[in-house]
Amino acid sequence: MSTLLTNVCKQYDQGKTVLKNVTAEIETGEFFVIVGPSGCGKSTLLRMIAGLTQISDGEISIDGQVVNNLPPKDRNLTMVFQSYALFPFLSVWDNVAFGLKARKHDQSEVEERVNNALKMVNLEDLKDRKPRELSGGQRQRVALARAVASDAKICLMDEPSSNLDAQLRIKMRQEIYALQRKLGITLIYVTHDQVEAMTMADHIMVLHDSKVQQIGTPAEIYKTPANEFVAGFFGVPPINILYATKISDKAIRVNNDFQVDLDQTVTEKELKVGIRPNELVVEKADELSANATVQNVEFLGDEKIVYATFSNGNEVSAIVPSDAHFDMFENIKISSTNNVLLFNQDGINVTANREDLINA
Numbered sequence: 001m002s003t004l005l006t007n008v009c010k011q012y013d014q015g016k017t018v019l020k021n022v023t024a025e026i027e028t029g030e031f032f033v034i035v036g037p038s039g040c041g042k043s044t045l046l047r048m049i050a051g052l053t054q055i056s057d058g059e060i061s062i063d064g065q066v067v068n069n070l071p072p073k074d075r076n077l078t079m080v081f082q083s084y085a086l087f088p089f090l091s092v093w094d095n096v097a098f099g100l101k102a103r104k105h106d107q108s109e110v111e112e113r114v115n116n117a118l119k120m121v122n123l124e125d126l127k128d129r130k131p132r133e134l135s136g137g138q139r140q141r142v143a144l145a146r147a148v149a150s151d152a153k154i155c156l157m158d159e160p161s162s163n164l165d166a167q168l169r170i171k172m173r174q175e176i177y178a179l180q181r182k183l184g185i186t187l188i189y190v191t192h193d194q195v196e197a198m199t200m201a202d203h204i205m206v207l208h209d210s211k212v213q214q215i216g217t218p219a220e221i222y223k224t225p226a227n228e229f230v231a232g233f234f235g236v237p238p239i240n241i242l243y244a245t246k247i248s249d250k251a252i253r254v255n256n257d258f259q260v261d262l263d264q265t266v267t268e269k270e271l272k273v274g275i276r277p278n279e280l281v282v283e284k285a286d287e288l289s290a291n292a293t294v295q296n297v298e299f300l301g302d303e304k305i306v307y308a309t310f311s312n313g314n315e316v317s318a319i320v321p322s323d324a325h326f327d328m329f330e331n332i333k334i335s336s337t338n339n340v341l342l343f344n345q346d347g348i349n350v351t352a353n354r355e356d357l358i359n360a
């Protein structure tokens with residue numbers, strides 16, 4: 001039993017294709033995150049699952065039933081939007097009860113469910129307030145309580161923490177995660193924030209360019225990204241992408257500069273190499289041996305980020321220990337470990353499959 005998307009497509013009236021052949025299986029009870037840059041179609045996909053937006057082609061089925069033509073109320077799901085969509089003139093309690101009353105549950109059941117839901121999100125004390133008397137985080141929790149009270153098996157959330165400040169976002173994230181685990185519901189969660197995706201998901205769908213780029217666990221997505229886009233989307237600072245040429249079966253020259261000996265055979269003559277900032281090796285160097293110059297250094301506490309420019313102008317960022325000292329405009333020598341990702345000219349990951357990496 002699961003939610004199945006099969007070749008789901010969306011074109012809006014103007015003919016622009018927003019989503020092309022989206023296929024995925026969302027397992028019952030999992031935390032499934034849809035992530036991608038602004039405008040890639042995340043909300044559209046969520047709204048199509050909800051039944052609020054018509055799909056142009058393909059099939060959506062929930063627990064074995066094709067729901068393409070079912071109205072939202074018959075899909076047994078609930079939705080939490082960016083804007084929370086609370087009724088301003090109703091109290092917290094009535095906001096949570098609204099959907100249940102509309103569905104004609106009897107009074108004692110409504111009371112029990114609403115009280116339980118408010119307890120679960122710690123809002124019992126504020127049940128008589130109006131939404132305007134609540135903070136953003138509290139409003140968010142009302143929306144959550146509504147989802148909890150509805151008893152739907154699938155909950156859809158569209159950037160639910162986007163209006164909150166950084167600290168509250170982290171707290172909210174933890175609460176949503178804990179609730180999802182406690183209730184055992186299927187949660188389909190849209191965000192543009194890669195950290196949110198990485199920290200909460202059982203599986204992540206990465207959308208870009210109207211297409212699914214990859215679906216996988218956070219570890220799979222990070223360690224074995226399908227292509228250059230996915231590699232670049234996850235990780236702060238982002239992965240460095242540099243050009244490389246093959247110099248022997250198992251060695252490449254990166255940026256026409258330093259050599260990396262690989263533990264796999266390379267077939268492409270020309271390729272791109274992805275090097276995470278923590279895999280770059282930065283050393284002090286004199287003018288002769290230097291291949292790069294420091295542009296900036298950021299202190300992060302336990303480590304530093306060195307932003308540098310190679311002699312040919314290409315920029316990279318490297319993570320170094322916080323006790324390593326580098327000055328602006330200092331000459332340095334940059335090389336890398338052999339834990340790199342290889343991409344062909346089209347940006348497709350051609351690194352040998354490293355299953356061992358995923359669970360490391």
Ligand SMILES: Nc1ncnc2c1ncn2[C@@H]1O[C@H](COP(=O)(O)OP(=O)(O)OP(=O)(O)O)[C@@H](O)[C@H]1O
Pocket residue numbers: 012013018036037038039040041042043044045192
């Ligand atoms: N009702 C509509 N009519 C026409 N085009 C639309 C409509 N809704 C969305 N779009 C377009 O579809 C594309 C995807 O929009 P969507 O809101 O799904 O993206 P998103 O990934 O959720 O973006 P964001 O992260 O900025 O919220 C955008 O180019 C948007 O302009």
